[in-house]
Amino acid sequence: MHRVVVLAVSEVVGYDLNIAPLVFGTATQDGERLYDVRVCGVDDRPVRVSHGYEAHLDHGPEALEDADTVVIPGTRAHGPRQEGVLPPDLAAALARIPSSARLVSICTGAFVLAAAGVLDGRRATTHWAHAPAFRRLYPRVDLDENVLFVDDGDVLTSAGLAAGVDLCLHLVRSDHGSAVANHVARYCVVPPWRDGGQSQFIEQPLPEADGSTAATRAWVLERLGEPLDLAALAKHAGMSVRTFSRRFRAETGQSPRAWLNQQRVLHARHLLETTDLPVDRVAAESGLGTAASLRQHLNAAIGVAPLAYRRTFARR
Template sequence: MSRSVEPRAPHRVAVLVRPGVLPMELGLVHQIFRGARTPGGAPLYEVTSFALEPGPVATDADFSVHVERGPDVLDEAETVVVPASHPLDETDDVLSPALRDALARIRPGTRIASVCTGAFVLAAAGLLDGRRATTHWHSAERFRRSFPAVEVDPHVLYTDNGEVLTSAGEAAGIDLCLHLIRRDHGAAVANEVARGMVVPPHREGGQAQYLQLPVPEPGARDSTARAREWALRHLHRPLSVAELAEREAMSVRTFTRRFRQEVGTSPLRWLTQQRVERARQLLERTELPVDRVAEAVGFTSAVSLRQHLAATLGVSPSTYRQTFGGDRHTIPT
């Protein structure tokens, strides 16, 4: 069964280029969004870089980039991305008049996202007041002191407040862009982009796994990877932390502590995340009834699946399927 989809204009993404921009962050935004396409190969996003003043802009490397467009790009942008710029971000707590005027051109309802310390720009603009945000863990304390009205979470890879999003270090920008594609067009499209870039479509955990940790006791096994791999093969059945700990021959307490260190979240929360992700894939790619989807991913009932999907995505399983279900095939009951 296939569902016809009316063609639509690509979503317009504007990327701010400031002096000291990190080339990797600038490039990854273009590469990821430009990789998202319809089954027929049509681009789903149109990405345009802009500078406060068009022309050559120095990067934090030994070369400059030439940016042809100015802030007028913001007049039609539907998503704005602010990559990091060193050393501007952590030395300027107040926006320059030119940057303030440029951001004022953003239309109401436009999404704005930051990569790494680009969050300093969003905070200085007042867009993060009263909201949860993240930035590179190394800059988190400086960010907290500069913007006490922002709820800083240095442990996650990205935060999503609807129209305002933030991400951690450079590579977390990949996670954020894939998240936006997944939010706009579903897991299948985001997974295809990730496959083309040879990166995980959804990285486990958060920045906690990259912080410097105490050296483990000599001879101690410090990985929970085998238990996670086993759990992914058995999501359809009830799973307990004790059962996962047993797979690694650890006590529940030790397993839980090391799991948090490696993944950045608790085992039970991670299991829920994996079940929701698997449910999304089944809703997109199959015609399984909702109760069968719930059973296949280990939720106790269709009601439980609806609750978790609503908490994570804000929609019901049927709404998600109607939005993102493309070509599907029926799995025999």
């Protein structure tokens, strides 16, 4: 069983600490748990939580030695957050992690990975409010505070708080397919996939009240296989193209074209997993046109070809 170990670094953010145990602990298939989830500290002492209490953990840092995935929740730890360095006990705990393990951070947990040098030369993210401090401390990291999470293969980082749920669901989806991830999302009463990035949550003047694009987005999802362009979407919303584009980006953090392509790829993945439709039919029904176009979009999104994706995830 894939072992997920959550490393709580004092002062750990309580919300973040519970995300991975809940999401991975809920993932099942045919009644069997898919992940063994453990929570540990950098030593055997209780861990201070950022909002006025302590957590008594079941495991010490030795749990890291058998980890397949290590998740570092947000933390207020002084060294990584203020000085760009690791305290000796945290450095010793991180040294226990196998080189083969997948590393994941939630929110300001990225400061820990950056202080360890793991993110040097890599693209990463963290909570948008802490981006200036992160850049000052870790200039070698390619920080993008406009996204909900970054998947850089064996190292993944998420934006603040709830974006940790998005990232953990993404990992479940990558490991076991959309059906399992969707079941977990339903149990957690959260959407299986959120549109846009955290740019939509950054404090900024509110856009003018031009109406909402939500109804048009719902309308589009019912007809992804049809030819749709920006003019058709704006017409459905009862807006000019310019107003619709501005409002759409304010609400989703994406352009209408980028959002539409994303939804079509997600629908294509669902069809590849749950049907035996030929690849060209999947491409047509998802609105991506041809098998070649589907192959290009799927490879750009997740780095695999349609048939390889189907072999991995079909009927899981």
